[in-house]
Amino acid sequence: MLGRVSTFLQRCGVPTFHRCRTHDSLFNVHPSVSEALAENKPVVALESTIITHGMPYPQNLSTAEEVEAIVRAHGATPATVGVLQGRLHVGLTQEQLHFLSHDNASLKVSRRDLPYAISKGLSGGTTVSGTMIAAHRAGIPVFVTGGIGGVHRDGENSMDVSADLTELGRTPIAVVSAGVKSILDIGRTLEFLETQGVCVTTFGKSKDFPAFFSPHSGFSSPYNVTDAKEAAELIAGMLSLGLQSGLLLAVPIPEEHSASGQLIQEAVCTAVAEASEKGIRGRDVTPFILQRVSELTRGESLKASILLLISENEIRNV
Numbered sequence: 175m176l177g178r179v180s181t182f183l184q185r186c187g188v189p190t191f192h193r194c195r196t197h198d199s200l201f202n203v204h205p206s207v208s209e210a211l212a213e214n215k216p217v218v219a220l221e222s223t224i225i226t227h228g229m230p231y232p233q234n235l236s237t238a239e240e241v242e243a244i245v246r247a248h249g250a251t252p253a254t255v256g257v258l259q260g261r262l263h264v265g266l267t268q269e270q271l272h273f274l275s276h277d278n279a280s281l282k283v284s285r286r287d288l289p290y291a292i293s294k295g296l297s298g299g300t301t302v303s304g305t306m307i308a309a310h311r312a313g314i315p316v317f318v319t320g321g322i323g324g325v326h327r328d329g330e331n332s333m334d335v336s337a338d339l340t341e342l343g344r345t346p347i348a349v350v351s352a353g354v355k356s357i358l359d360i361g362r363t364l365e366f367l368e369t370q371g372v373c374v375t376t377f378g379k380s381k382d383f384p385a386f387f388s389p390h391s392g393f394s395s396p397y398n399v400t401d402a403k404e405a406a407e408l409i410a411g412m413l414s415l416g417l418q419s420g421l422l423l424a425v426p427i428p429e430e431h432s433a434s435g436q437l438i439q440e441a442v443c444t445a446v447a448e449a450s451e452k453g454i455r456g457r458d459v460t461p462f463i464l465q466r467v468s469e470l471t472r473g474e475s476l477k478a479s480i481l482l483l484i485s486e487n488e489i490r491n492v
């Protein structure tokens with residue numbers, strides 16, 4: 175059986191990893207990104223589930239454009255990752271960003287969804303795990319996102335653990351994020367990351383691990399770095415050792431933007447209870463909760479998310 179599968183794969187002309195590193199029929203790197211990489215200039219990978227499933231239109235599009243503009247303003251090249259008609263793209267055109275922000279049929283593409291999306295010619299927004307795979311293949315070591323997935327509350331029973339965490343354990347990318355939303359079980363998420371060998375580090379003077387809308391989660395990172403140089407040295411350490419695991423650099427929301435934290439926290443509790451009552455499971459849980467929290471806070475959570483993504487990119491580009 176396996177022999178037949180191999181024969182079919184050969185007939186399909188499956189390219190070797192080396193041949194398809196930057197460009198082939200399934201994998202496309204935007205010229206601005208490949209040029210920057212060839213000249214050893216900084217490139218920042220960005221995810222697109224936040225566009226397809228994380229925010230409503232038109233805020234999803236304007237935020238994606240604003241984040242790209244900030245990356246450019248600091249002299250780096252943005253590489254938003256997404257799947258379009260069965261091709262994995264690293265670096266999207268205006269039209270492609272526009273398409274993903276409107277397309278209601280877009281998949282949420284994590285590692286497990288990539289083969290299906292590609293083989294069926296579908297489009298979708300890549301999650302943290304999907305984006306890490308594409309960024310690594312293109313040779314981009316740094317990726318900035320809002321919140322990563324984690325162990326869901328009651329995860330010890332449901333086994334609902336985001337593939338983002340296992341991806342961090344197997345792909346050497348530095349993921350810069352505002353931490354883990356309190357819709358998740360933050361303590362178990364940190365334990366799982368430790369098991370996966372992920373170097374979790376808070377950016378700033380304290381080791382407080384941030385909870386996306388709040389700089390404090392009640393948990394600590396094992397380490398902290400206080401400036402961009404120290405952060406870069408940490409990433410260089412990971413890369414130079416050839417570790418196959420990644421790194422999570424947690425950037426806390428600035429105190430002035432976290433004022434609405436309590437309000438959002440209450441909405442999170444309500445939304446988590448509603449999701450459980452309605453029997454919402456798996457990949458639908460996070461988008462449901464994000465949408466409900468936005469409704470319950472009358473858009474406050476959405477505003478905080480946008481401010482946060484923007485401030486994170488400002489820091490990343492110091």
Ligand SMILES: O=c1[nH]cc([C@@H]2O[C@H](COP(=O)(O)O)[C@@H](O)[C@H]2O)c(=O)[nH]1
Pocket residue numbers: 221223224227228284300301302303320321322323324335336337338355386456457458460464
């Ligand atoms: O606060 C957020 N957390 C997570 C996501 C998205 O959800 C994905 C995780 O989904 P899941 O829990 O199904 O693995 C992340 O990689 C990210 O793309 C998001 O938009 N906003």
